Amino acid sequence: xxxxxxxxxxxxxxxxxxxxxxxxxxxxxxxxxxxxxxxxxxxxxxxxxxxxxxxxxxxxxxxxxxxxxxxxxxxxxxxxxxxxxxxxxxxxxxxxxxxxxxxxxxxxxxxxxxxxxxxxxxxxxxxxxxxxxxxxxxxxxxxxxx
Amino acid sequence: xxxxxxxxxxxxxxxxxxxxxxxxxxxxxxxxxxxxxxxxxxxxxxxxxxxxxxxxxxxxxxxxxxxxxxxxxxxxxxxxxxxxxxxxxxxxxxxxxxxxxxxxxxxxxxxxxxxxxxxxxxxxxxxxxxxxxxxxxxxxxxxxxxxxxxxxxxxxxxxxxxxxxxxxxxxxxxxxxxxxxxxxxxxxxxxxxxxxxxxxxxxxxxxxxxxxxxxxxxxxxxxxxxxxxxxxxxxxxxxxxxxxxxxxxxxxxxxxxxxxxxxxxxxxxxxxxxxxxxxxxxxxxxxxxxxxxxxxxxxxxxxxxxxxxxxxxxxxxxxxxxxxxxxxxxxxxxxxxxxxxxxxxxxxxxxxxxxxxxxxxxxxxxxxxxxxxxxxxxxxxxxxxxxxxxxxxxxxxxxxxxxxxxxxxxxxxxxxxxxxxx
Numbered sequence: 001x002x003x004x005x006x007x008x009x010x011x012x013x014x015x016x017x018x019x020x021x022x023x024x025x026x027x028x029x030x031x032x033x034x035x036x037x038x039x040x041x042x043x044x045x046x047x048x049x050x051x052x053x054x055x056x057x058x059x060x061x062x063x064x065x066x067x068x069x070x071x072x073x074x075x076x077x078x079x080x081x082x083x084x085x086x087x088x089x090x091x092x093x094x095x096x097x098x099x100x101x102x103x104x105x106x107x108x109x110x111x112x113x114x115x116x117x118x119x120x121x122x123x124x125x126x127x128x129x130x131x132x133x134x135x136x137x138x139x140x141x142x143x144x145x146x
Numbered sequence: 147x148x149x150x151x152x153x154x155x156x157x158x159x160x161x162x163x164x165x166x167x168x169x170x171x172x173x174x175x176x177x178x179x180x181x182x183x184x185x186x187x188x189x190x191x192x193x194x195x196x197x198x199x200x201x202x203x204x205x206x207x208x209x210x211x212x213x214x215x216x217x218x219x220x221x222x223x224x225x226x227x228x229x230x231x232x233x234x235x236x237x238x239x240x241x242x243x244x245x246x247x248x249x250x251x252x253x254x255x256x257x258x259x260x261x262x263x264x265x266x267x268x269x270x271x272x273x274x275x276x277x278x279x280x281x282x283x284x285x286x287x288x289x290x291x292x293x294x295x296x297x298x299x300x301x302x303x304x305x306x307x308x309x310x311x312x313x314x315x316x317x318x319x320x321x322x323x324x325x326x327x328x329x330x331x332x333x334x335x336x337x338x339x340x341x342x343x344x345x346x347x348x349x350x351x352x353x354x355x356x357x358x359x360x361x362x363x364x365x366x367x368x369x370x371x372x373x374x375x376x377x378x379x380x381x382x383x384x385x386x387x388x389x390x391x392x393x394x395x396x397x398x399x400x401x402x403x404x405x406x407x408x409x410x411x412x413x414x415x416x417x418x419x420x421x422x423x424x425x426x427x428x429x430x431x432x433x434x435x436x437x438x439x440x441x442x443x444x445x446x447x448x449x450x451x452x453x454x455x456x457x458x459x460x461x462x463x464x465x466x467x468x469x470x471x472x473x474x475x476x477x478x479x480x481x482x483x484x485x486x487x488x489x490x491x492x493x494x495x496x497x498x499x500x501x502x503x504x505x506x507x508x509x510x511x512x513x514x515x516x517x518x519x520x521x522x523x524x525x526x527x528x529x530x531x532x533x534x535x536x537x538x539x540x541x542x543x544x545x546x547x548x549x550x551x552x553x554x555x556x557x558x559x560x561x562x563x564x565x566x567x568x
Contacts, residue, residue: 031563031564055519079504080504081564
């Protein structure tokens with residue numbers, strides 16, 4: 001599983017972000033989460049791994065475990081601290097899930113519950129959308145090949 | 147239709163009243179994310195004064211008609227307003243003749259027009275196009291396309307660590323094969339004001355034509371194309387308080403006359419038959435189809451507005467603001483300016499250790515500040531400085547010291563959010 005053990009569960013993230021009111025503190029925490037990301041190997045940062053539609057540069061690579069049912073995990077990196085934090089949140093949302101579960105989860109609604117609707121600018125949302133779309137696309141490919 | 151008079155005082159002896167100027171720009175009194183808007187993204191696009199906004203509304207309310215082809219009253223009035231705008235812009239850049247000014251969509255289209263309508267019939271595979279390392283993509287890609295089409299070679303003159311063109315190096319990159327030199331008057335990513343007059347003279351000595359990309363110069367300084375001595379000068383309306391989708395390509399009369407049309411269509415023809423079509427005179431030869439009439443009129447009003455304040459006074463004010471901003475920004479720990487030329491327009495491009503440009507821009511937005519982050523459509527410049535992007539605060543005539551102070555306070559807050567030392 002690529003998700004670092006240091007990244008809290010989605011329930012505790014939602015609770016934590018709902019608790020922090022000040023936007024500065026929210027960003028501080030988001031950056032902190034991003035710093036917990038597992039580093040991505042240079043060899044994985046290929047042009048195919050680039051997530052298009054993000055203003056920051058984001059690389060994302062997914063894999064499927066040999067478990068039954070197989071669990072999908074992904075590793076990603078960004079050249080922007082805020083986006084790294086969003087990757088950590090997505091790892092928490094999608095961690096330990098099968099590809100079908102990943103397709104079914106409404107990640108945007110969970111991010112919305114964290115209260116980011118007002119405090120993530122439009123471009124950032126686009127980046128978030130792009131990452132979610134890529135993850136779900138890969139999940140769908142896994143589903144169709146299993 | 148008559149252009150609305152500007153509110154500003156034309157007298158150069160009047161102190162530069164920035165608050166009065168600000169009151170001409172409705173958007174500047176708005177709030178973003180609960181804070182007063184601090185608009186520092188002027189190199190991307192400038193805000194518009196009320197007179198420009200009014201001229202657009204007024205045109206559609208009172209004058210709207212197609213130009214150059216109607217005998218009815220509105221068509222004549224619209225044509226007059228459109229051609230009046232051309233004459234205003236002629237005055238704005240000190241051109242000898244109004245017909246040397248072609249209305250285009252912006253500097254980008256102006257450069258593409260020259261590359262295609264002049265370059266394709268002129269260049270061969272033995273020829274070279276000389277640009278510099280600090281060009282905007284709009285002054286790189288059209289020449290790359292031209293080189294692909296003709297087999298000519300693109301040559302790039304280097305810059306130093308301050309972001310200045312090295313004149314000696316520039317000269318060594320000129321040769322008898324250089325057919326055209328295309329360079330920015332002012333760098334959009336760094337703010338460097340290039341010594342264009344000197345470079346134009348050197349290029350001419352080598353027998354090359356010169357195109358100046360004036361997109362970042364037009365709103366900030368007096369432009370005199372005859373004094374500069376260039377062959378083509380392109381600039382954009384929306385960066386100089388005018389509407390989007392309009393700009394000017396100025397070219398020497400004899401060059402424009404000799405050039406083939408850029409696009410075919412209405413307006414640019416004298417007569418059409420299936421056997422032979424003859425073309426209209428300049429500038430109409432290059433204005434195929436119904437042009438952006440209201441854009442041209444709005445741009446004329448914007449140029450009038452800037453001329454009424456005085457470009458030299460604007461340059462002086464912005465330079466003071468730049469000096470203040472430079473000092474204040476350099477007081478922030480870990481902040482480095484990218485672009486430290488001796489001669490600079492009001493652009494503050496910077497990086498801050500420990501915080502990426504993208505996140506800085508996002509956090510400043512939370513505080514109501516608009517800056518640009520990223521490569522600013524000048525990736526080769528970013529590569530030259532070994533960064534993948536910067537934060538760029540670009541100032542205009544309506545910015546204030548208080549806004550610079552707000553930027554500095556904002557950046558200190560960003561450092562706190564990133565848990566960096568203060």
